[in-house]
Amino acid sequence: MFDQASKLRDLVEERADEEAQARQIGELRFDMAETTRVIAITSGKGGVGKTNLAVNLAIGLQLAGQRVMLIDADIGMANVNLLMGSVANRSLVDLLSDDVQLEDVIEDGAAGVKYISGVAGIEAALNVNRLAQRKLHKKLGRCSEMADIIIIDTGAGLNRNVIEFVLAAEEVLLITTPEPTALADAYAVIKAYSTYTERRNIKLVVNRIRDEEECYEVTDKINQTTKNFLGMTVDCLGYIYEDKTVREAVQMQEPFLIVNPESAASRCITELAKSLLSGKRMESVSRGWRGFLDRLFGY
Numbered sequence: 001m002f003d004q005a006s007k008l009r010d011l012v013e014e015r016a017d018e019e020a021q022a023r024q025i026g027e028l029r030f031d032m033a034e035t036t037r038v039i040a041i042t043s044g045k046g047g048v049g050k051t052n053l054a055v056n057l058a059i060g061l062q063l064a065g066q067r068v069m070l071i072d073a074d075i076g077m078a079n080v081n082l083l084m085g086s087v088a089n090r091s092l093v094d095l096l097s098d099d100v101q102l103e104d105v106i107e108d109g110a111a112g113v114k115y116i117s118g119v120a121g122i123e124a125a126l127n128v129n130r131l132a133q134r135k136l137h138k139k140l141g142r143c144s145e146m147a148d149i150i151i152i153d154t155g156a157g158l159n160r161n162v163i164e165f166v167l168a169a170e171e172v173l174l175i176t177t178p179e180p181t182a183l184a185d186a187y188a189v190i191k192a193y194s195t196y197t198e199r200r201n202i203k204l205v206v207n208r209i210r211d212e213e214e215c216y217e218v219t220d221k222i223n224q225t226t227k228n229f230l231g232m233t234v235d236c237l238g239y240i241y242e243d244k245t246v247r248e249a250v251q252m253q254e255p256f257l258i259v260n261p262e263s264a265a266s267r268c269i270t271e272l273a274k275s276l277l278s279g280k281r282m283e284s285v286s287r288g289w290r291g292f293l294d295r296l297f298g299y
């Protein structure tokens with residue numbers, strides 16, 4: 001009896017929400033001027049430097065005058081907060097509670113970067129019922145009011161949730177190291193991506209290089225394979241040197257760009273931020289953050 005009543009209540013609630021949602025989507029169609037950049041950071045192999053790139057690039061862009069928000073969407077190893085050097089009290093999944101608002105899950109990180117942390121459970125959140133999805137969609141929509149650039153740290157590899165984030169993002173940075181296994185896995189991501197979408201907005205970042213030459217070699221190797229088998233090539237946005245200050249900063253749970261802004265890795269991050277800001281946005285028609293959410297939630 002109780003069960004039936006609560007099911008009915010859910011249904012009524014869902015209908016009401018559906019209508020509200022329809023109205024909201026109608027409104028969103030007029031909101032095409034929203035230009036928040038959405039950049040997903042992903043990799044084939046794990047442990048190649050995604051989170052370090054996401055955190056430090058976010059700080060680099062913020063220091064360059066952008067309002068940046070970082071969202072940790074790595075289901076397995078949500079650890080942006082560890083590298084941010086501050087403790088997050090809440091995460092994205094908490095938005096599913098009615099009494100939790102967007103502001104409640106946004107933390108202040110280094111240099112004024114805003115971040116949403118530790119999404120252990122996001123898989124559950126994305127696969128839950130449509131009502132919960134819509135709640136998330138609606139609450140997250142307002143992120144674009146608070147940020148010029150939203151960076152998303154995805155997990156590694158080809159599982160469904162990672163691919164969904166990558167496909168929904170307007171721009172994708174695929175990070176790899178020069179190791180053959182990392183290259184093979186990076187290629188697998190490009191291949192998967194190219195089978196799902198016609199868009200060509202993946203750029204490479206080559207991490208842990210000894211010298212600049214190594215970055216060109218890596219890019220060439222990947223592109224020889226992509227040209228032969230996929231009929232396409234990818235550009236390289238930049239590189240990050242192998243640098244012991246990265247490990248030292250990780251030990252201290254601080255971003256290396258803050259600990260040592262003049263280190264080799266930090267200077268590379270500053271260059272990457274400059275390239276992102278000066279270069280052409282990768283996709284000609286951008287639909288901003290709300291476009292990202294619409295794609296992610298399948299609207």
Ligand SMILES: Nc1ncnc2c1ncn2[C@@H]1O[C@H](COP(=O)(O)OP(=O)(O)OP(=O)(O)O)[C@@H](O)[C@H]1O
Pocket residue numbers: 043045046047048049050051052053074077155156207208209240241242243244246247250265
């Ligand atoms: N440029 C670098 N120089 C030296 N060490 C590095 C560099 N980049 C990353 N590392 C090392 O690699 C480790 C893993 O980096 P990070 O956590 O950013 O990888 P990840 O791709 O996010 O991993 P996961 O797939 O587990 O999420 C760092 O803790 C650091 O020790």
Ligand SMILES: [Mg+2]
Pocket residue numbers: 050051052074077079
């Ligand atoms: Mg990580």
